[in-house]
Amino acid sequence: xxxxxxxxxxxxAGPAGAMLASLLARSNIEVLLVDRSSFxxxxxxxxxxxxxxxxxxxxxxxxxxxxxxFNPFFQIQLFSDLRxxxxxxxxVPSFGYIAPRLLLDQLLLDNAMDAGAQFLPxxxxxxxxxxxxxxxxxxxxxxxxxxxxxxxxxxxxxGSAGSFTTELGLSKDRxxxxxxxxxxxxxxxxxxxxxxxxxxxxxxxxxxWIFPVNDQITNVGILMFTKQHQQINIKQAFxxxxxxxxxxxxxxxxxxxxxxxxxxxxxxxxxxxxxxxxGALAVGDAAGLVDPLIGSGIGFALESAEIAAGxxxxxxQRKDRSRRALKGYGFALLRKYQIIFHYSRLFRYCLxxxxxxxGMIKLLQYT
Numbered sequence: 242x243x244x245x246x247x248x249x250x251x252x253x254a255g256p257a258g259a260m261l262a263s264l265l266a267r268s269n270i271e272v273l274l275v276d277r278s279s280f281x282x283x284x285x286x287x288x289x290x291x292x293x294x295x296x297x298x299x300x301x302x303x304x305x306x307x308x309x310x311f312n313p314f315f316q317i318q319l320f321s322d323l324r325x326x327x328x329x330x331x332x333v334p335s336f337g338y339i340a341p342r343l344l345l346d347q348l349l350l351d352n353a354m355d356a357g358a359q360f361l362p363x364x365x366x367x368x369x370x371x372x373x374x375x376x377x378x379x380x381x382x383x384x385x386x387x388x389x390x391x392x393x394x395x396x397x398x399x400g401s402a403g404s405f406t407t408e409l410g411l412s413k414d415r416x417x418x419x420x421x422x423x424x425x426x427x428x429x430x431x432x433x434x435x436x437x438x439x440x441x442x443x444x445x446x447x448x449x450w451i452f453p454v455n456d457q458i459t460n461v462g463i464l465m466f467t468k469q470h471q472q473i474n475i476k477q478a479f480x481x482x483x484x485x486x487x488x489x490x491x492x493x494x495x496x497x498x499x500x501x502x503x504x505x506x507x508x509x510x511x512x513x514x515x516x517x518x519x520g521a522l523a524v525g526d527a528a529g530l531v532d533p534l535i536g537s538g539i540g541f542a543l544e545s546a547e548i549a550a551g552x553x554x555x556x557x558q559r560k561d562r563s564r565r566a567l568k569g570y571g572f573a574l575l576r577k578y579q580i581i582f583h584y585s586r587l588f589r590y591c592l593x594x595x596x597x598x599x600g601m602i603k604l605l606q607y608t
Contacts, residue, residue, distance in 0.1 A: 242387040247273040247359070248557055250378055250392035252366050252405060255284065255342075257525025257542035258398030259349035263301065264550035266357035270557060273390065275364040275381065280350055284342035285423045285505035286539075287452055288460050289314075289436060291337045293540030297547060306348060311338040312455050316435045335436070339454050364388065366405050369395060369521070375562070376409060376520035393520070394553050394562050398546075400526040401508040411516060411523045417506035419536055422479045423462035424502045428495040431459055438535075439486075440592065448535070449482045451492070458499070464507075464536045466589075475504050509533045511582050513574035517567040524549050530578065534585035534592075541578070548573050 249265050251258045254276035262274040298304045317335045354360055363383055370378040378392040397406040406412050437451040452460040463482050487493045511529040525542030552570040556562040
């Protein structure tokens with residue numbers, strides 16, 4: 242078995258993990274970032290960078306790189322039906338970028354390695370290492386060889402999927418709340434500066450999206466909440482959405498799907514006081530930081546990494562990574578996100594009822 246020793250082990254090289262690794266490395270913390278995939282790799286996502294995401298990227302001097310690489314949007318259109326000619330509910334001024342995760346995650350990973358973080362790809366973490374009641378690293382596999390990683394602090398940034406977060410004791414419930422499916426299309430008729438969200442009455446609070454990557458390629462997807470639609474196959478639901486859109490509009494008359502449909506579970510159970518334990522904590526999707534209403538998570542991932550970095554640095558410097566020392570991280574998440582998640586859950590509940598859906602969608606422009 243190969244043994245590695247580091248100060249901080251970050252499991253998962255998505256936006257939360259890569260951002261955290263970068264911040265720790267720039268503070269002279271020895272950090273090892275591992276991921277089960279080699280990079281670049283794709284990730285099922287709507288690809289939208291909202292103002293929340295952009296503010297985090299600006300603080301890390303990455304905004305200029307985003308502006309150079311990705312297509313901006315300036316408006317979000319919300320529809321209560323698939324018929325775009327007469328059922329537009331609200332047009333919300335907004336600003337952001339559509340950043341395919343294949344490119345965005347590589348940008349953030351490069352930034353982390355430039356800062357001094359070490360990266361090991363194709364590492365599957367099997368279980369945490371625990372001594373007494375404290376997490377002291379993890380056991381993994383790379384190229385069929387066992388790998389023992391000793392760390393002063395271990396961070397789960399593995400997203401909603403996987404069992405590592407649960408094994409760390411950082412989650413009471415890992416059941417996915419929703420599932421997303423996405424494919425890229427060539428030739429969809431859409432405004433390259435506008436995001437479109439379709440709250441389809443038949444599947445409320447389900448919605449579909451059309452997000453332009455550029456003037457030729459479009460990210461098309463659906464989000465479906467599993468408890469309301471347990472008997473519906475996500476691939477069939479996606480096919481139904483495309484078929485219904487094709488009948489109601491001309492957007493897909495010349496469209497060609499250019500990759501396989503991908504699906505990904507989402508967990509929206511945000512419980513900030515279970516996001517940390519002795520020697521370990523969770524960030525981003527692993528901490529349940531996915532918007533309960535629309536399923537977005539990149540902004541929360543980047544922000545939670547920034548918050549976590551301060552507590553990790555302090556814990557390592559003071560040689561105290563106990564649960565008590567890290568509880569400030571949970572309270573910081575509680576203060577920042579509790580109200581946001583409360584109202585998102587309330588809006589989502591109202592979207593179960595078609596009679597209320599139109600009015601609630603109009604209110605989204607104020608959230």
